[in-house]
Amino acid sequence: MNTKQLLAMAAGTLLLAACGNQGADTSKATTSAAQPATSAASVQASSGADEPKVLNFYNWPDYMPEHLLADFEKETGIKVNYQNYESNEMLNAKLVAGNSGYDLVVPGSVFAKTQIEAGLLRKLDKAQIPNYKNLDMAIMSKLDKVDPGNDYIIPWGWGYVTVAINKKAVEKALAGTPMPENAWDLVFNPTYTSKLKSCGIAYLDTPSEILPSALRYIGKPAYSADVADYKAAGEMLAKVRPDVRIFSSTMIDDLSSGKACAAIGWSGDINIARHRAVENQSDIEIEALVPSTGAIIFFDTLAIPKDAKHPGNAQKFIDFFLRPENSASLTNEISYPTANAAAKAHVKPEMASDATTFLSDADMEKMVSPESFTNEAREAMNNVFTEFKKGK
Numbered sequence: 001m002n003t004k005q006l007l008a009m010a011a012g013t014l015l016l017a018a019c020g021n022q023g024a025d026t027s028k029a030t031t032s033a034a035q036p037a038t039s040a041a042s043v044q045a046s047s048g049a050d051e052p053k054v055l056n057f058y059n060w061p062d063y064m065p066e067h068l069l070a071d072f073e074k075e076t077g078i079k080v081n082y083q084n085y086e087s088n089e090m091l092n093a094k095l096v097a098g099n100s101g102y103d104l105v106v107p108g109s110v111f112a113k114t115q116i117e118a119g120l121l122r123k124l125d126k127a128q129i130p131n132y133k134n135l136d137m138a139i140m141s142k143l144d145k146v147d148p149g150n151d152y153i154i155p156w157g158w159g160y161v162t163v164a165i166n167k168k169a170v171e172k173a174l175a176g177t178p179m180p181e182n183a184w185d186l187v188f189n190p191t192y193t194s195k196l197k198s199c200g201i202a203y204l205d206t207p208s209e210i211l212p213s214a215l216r217y218i219g220k221p222a223y224s225a226d227v228a229d230y231k232a233a234g235e236m237l238a239k240v241r242p243d244v245r246i247f248s249s250t251m252i253d254d255l256s257s258g259k260a261c262a263a264i265g266w267s268g269d270i271n272i273a274r275h276r277a278v279e280n281q282s283d284i285e286i287e288a289l290v291p292s293t294g295a296i297i298f299f300d301t302l303a304i305p306k307d308a309k310h311p312g313n314a315q316k317f318i319d320f321f322l323r324p325e326n327s328a329s330l331t332n333e334i335s336y337p338t339a340n341a342a343a344k345a346h347v348k349p350e351m352a353s354d355a356t357t358f359l360s361d362a363d364m365e366k367m368v369s370p371e372s373f374t375n376e377a378r379e380a381m382n383n384v385f386t387e388f389k390k391g392k
Ligand code: SPD
Pocket: 060, 061, 062, 063, 088, 108, 209, 250, 266, 269, 298, 300
């Protein structure tokens, strides 16, 4: 997405808000659109005792355990309007435009850093979140780098951007060529992509998901501030562009249906695809590879927009989610690892022992921790990605 598209999206959001829509996409809401309350925003989220019983929640697709929202509504009487977005860029545009109408959002930590610095998020009142104590402090110390003091964001799920394969289809398309030592070669090296194009290569359709991995592949820092590095990554990507068939906001359907045999996707969504293929009783075997050279790790986080109208209700949901059994349901049902240490005892053994879900210490060592992009880097990244997509 280039700068013009981002501005257009932000302008669209402003228009919706001006029309009184509050950014609500009612087509995806689980319940009717909220009427935001008029209480003034305070620096810190309130207890929610005086708020209308409404929570406007904006999250990624395929990222909500089945009964969680209904259980929360039943217990608290707070009605949840639940809607989805497909990329950090989409959420960011809404937050930058303001007046989104959302009370709880799930930015990736790479974007959250800039959002905190820009004053777009509201400081949490940890006294209202007694289950905060359940969080894994090793993960909180990683998040401390983007949110000093852990004041604004709470981990929801985490994972890494990696290479997925449909094992049999890839083996067939490689026709005797051994698998590369570095899994990234499957999607970035023409020697492999020229073979795999016959069974379908898919990329995530977002600059901030592809460019950091591409930069790292060519030996540059994943969050480089040097515009020339992005150009170099664009040159590498241009060589494989003719072989990339699909750009998609998630790999779940492309992989589980057999439309793609190799993909760049999120570890959790790849594992959802793996389980779905099994449920469908197909003979497709999906695998999330853990590249020998590592991958970019991400943390998706619960955050309250600065202008949220129901911040207390948002905090109530955060505390509800941090109950061990509720956090564990994100892993058990959605295949994303939890950052709740107390939840580990509730994670199904087959999920707890899955080395592509909870990474081993050795694999974790190879991962690149979240940083953030400068404005120049973000613009370069968006431009390179737009050119890459056009340049078939
Ligand atoms: N189905 C849930 C998808 C969540 C993906 N968030 C990834 C952000 C990585 N930067």
